[in-house]
Amino acid sequence: MQAETVQAGTIQAGMGWVAAAVSEAGVVGVCLPEASPEAARRRLLRLLPPDRQTRLGWEEPAPGSLLDRVLQTVAAYYRSGDPGAFAELAAFPLDLTAVPAFSRRVLEAARRIPPGQVRTYGQLAREVGRPGAARAVGQAMARNPVCPLVPCHRVVGADGSLTGFGGGLALKRRMLALEGFEPET
Numbered sequence: 001m002q003a004e005t006v007q008a009g010t011i012q013a014g015m016g017w018v019a020a021a022v023s024e025a026g027v028v029g030v031c032l033p034e035a036s037p038e039a040a041r042r043r044l045l046r047l048l049p050p051d052r053q054t055r056l057g058w059e060e061p062a063p064g065s066l067l068d069r070v071l072q073t074v075a076a077y078y079r080s081g082d083p084g085a086f087a088e089l090a091a092f093p094l095d096l097t098a099v100p101a102f103s104r105r106v107l108e109a110a111r112r113i114p115p116g117q118v119r120t121y122g123q124l125a126r127e128v129g130r131p132g133a134a135r136a137v138g139q140a141m142a143r144n145p146v147c148p149l150v151p152c153h154r155v156v157g158a159d160g161s162l163t164g165f166g167g168g169l170a171l172k173r174r175m176l177a178l179e180g181f182e183p184e185t
Contacts, residue, residue, distance in 0.1 A: 006052050008044060009061045010037040011071040014079035015174070019044035021056060022067045026093030028052060029145045030074060032167035047145040049098040066092070070149075077148060081178025086115040089149050096145075102128070103140035110141065113154040115179040120158050138164060148175065156183070 006028060008021040016033030019040035029052075031043035045053055061068035070092055077085040090111060096104050105128045113119050119127075121134035121141070130136065141152040142164060153175040157163040162183050165172040176183060 004055060006048070006056050007061070007065075007067050008041075008056050008058050009067050009071055010040050010058075011075045013075040013077075015171070016040070016078075018071070018074050018078065020067060020070045020074065021048060021052070022070060023052075023095045025097070026095035027066070027070055027146055027149055028095045028098070030070065030147060030149055032147060032171065033078060052098065074148065077178070081180075083115070086179070089151075092149055094146060094149065099143075099145070102130070102136065103143060106137050106140035107144060107146075107150045110144075110152055110155060111150045113151055115151075115154075116181045118154045118156045118160070118176070118181060118183075120156055120160075122158055124155060134158070142166065154179075154181075 004023055006021050006023050008019060010017055010019045013033055016035055017037045017040040018033055019031050021029040021044060029044050029047040031040050031047060034040040034043055061071060073085050073088045076082040077089060096107060106124055109124050109127045121137045124137045125131055125133040141155050144150050144152040153165060153172045162169050162172050173183060
């Protein structure tokens, strides 16, 4: 049996360079914006499990391929907050087979948060049947390999404050603003 190939590519996305990776089953990784294509590639590699890193093939995506559509849609999202991009991001198939079961449930719950709305870590914990596991939800969000397809930027502290985000709070605030949500703090 031949090992699965994971295709990856980069694109300039307004706020910076973004890298994405896809398998035959779906999207396995999308990084937050970085200052250069090389930095985006390095960030993407940190999101992927070692077995997928070794099978990663960087390429110019074929027009219309899943990789091309993901890169184009993520770029449209970061450039202007295109409302059409929100629906497309939510519709891409994900390949989260390398993500632990609890984290996968948390990511699936976060993916259902509508654009322009937020949930707290505690609300997500209750939604996945683990009330009191807000910290574990935060850890799952911190390891989200597919932001913004799973919109971890829409998860806030218990008091509604912006907390923890891999790209920094300024980027989290900017992403929420693209969606029409203005945090109070």
